[in-house]
Amino acid sequence: MTAHRFFAPRWLATGGAVLLAGVLGIAMLLQNGGSACAAPPSSDKHKGKATFYDLGGTQGNCSIKPPADDLYVALGKSEYSGARACGSYLDVTGPNGKVRVKVFDSCPECAVGHLDLSRTAFKKIGKEIDGIIPITYRAVPNAPTPGPLSITFVAGTSQYYWAVTIDNNANPIKSVSAKGPGGSFRSAALQDYNAWIIDGQMGNGPFQVKMTDIYGKTITAKNIKLSPQKKQTTSVRFAIGTTTTVEEAPAPVKKKATASPKPKKVASPSPSAVSSSVAAPLEESTVTEAAPDAQAEVALAAAEPEVKAASCG
The missing domain is CATH 2.40.40.10 (RlpA-like domain)
Structure with missing residues (x-):
């Protein structure tokens, strides 16, 4: 019924x-x-x-x-x-x-x-x-997502009206700001239908988009083009273990394991430790038609940190 x-x-x-x-x-x-x-x-x-x-x-x-x-x-x-x-x-x-x-x-x-x-x-x-x-x-703070953040300019966006929706963020986003070439960051306002809007001339881009989640983590996506209704896949995410602004973060370097004459017993890493990684280096965004991402299966057994959002009072 x-x-x-x-x-x-x-x-x-x-x-x-x-x-x-x-x-x-x-x-x-x-x-x-x-x-x-x-x-x-x-x-x-x-x-x-x-x-x-x-x-x-x-x-x-x-x-x-x-x-x-x-x-x-x-x-x-x-x-x-x-x-x-x-x-x-x-x-x-x-x-x-x-x-x-x-x-x-x-x-x-x-x-x-x-x-x-x-x-x-x-x-x-x-x-x-x-x-x-x-x-x-x-x-679930820092939940695994099918991919990095995506940014889509809504229909009607122009150099005079800047409006985007954001997906694959994993954590609730507290604030968004953006700037074009030679400009300074301007704050966007969140609407009830999940669009972040800057009402005023922002130029034709490309843009840097800075996002901060409710846990205080800040990441910045670069080279976001003014392409209404085209989903742009960035190379940033609110990854587990990221505590500072991610701006051109280098990829982690793998170290060669060296043999030890007296090896010590080391505990196996936890599932969350294995999946935790620093965000990949910022690259140019990939522009595609707005469409649902291929959803990877999300493991429920992964241990998550007990992170609490700031008081809303």
Whole structure:
């Protein structure tokens, strides 16, 4: 049984009588430590509930296409945080297991702790017939992504109106600024549909785009061309272990292993240590038609650092 939402091309799907309960707003007890301010979910464990929906279009409110594995989530107004949560990842645990989902959409009628999952994600952790299930969830700082950040100028962009959407960021982005040749960095404003806008003359580029996530990491993509509706794949990402601005960072140099007459026993590196690396050197961006990235399978077993976002108060 399905019911059409009264705001955007999204569909809520629930089973039997629980649909009526959801429509009437019968909420289950949420234990999130009191009322929350408008901020993306933190890496602390949160308790709540999950429903599911079928996407009634080609993209969500984050203005990005759904991941290839169809594992995504829509957040309520507070946790969506004016699109700041877009592109980040959550680990969600339900009665039947755990799933990692990408923040892809907003759910205006969802309270804090109510996650609206894709049908595919919901079925991995609960029974579809139940419609509503209890869950726990947490943000995944520095989650692996299918590739480095991509930047797409929105339709209507010109030298007088600078507007981009960003994908594959992994972490919620706190701020974006950009500059053209001979100019200085100017701050962009985030819109609710996940576009970063600088309203004024920026020139024809190419541009440097500086991005800072909510954990304080800053990366800069260079040679971003003014090509509306063309996805440009950069060579930067908010990689695990990156704590400073990434500007022309050299690739890590592999050292030759030398034989030791008395070898010492060394513990094997953890999965997260193996995947952690310094971002690759900044190269010219690759311009392609705007299309969904090929989604690599995301490992849920990788150990993640307990990083908490700054207070939104």
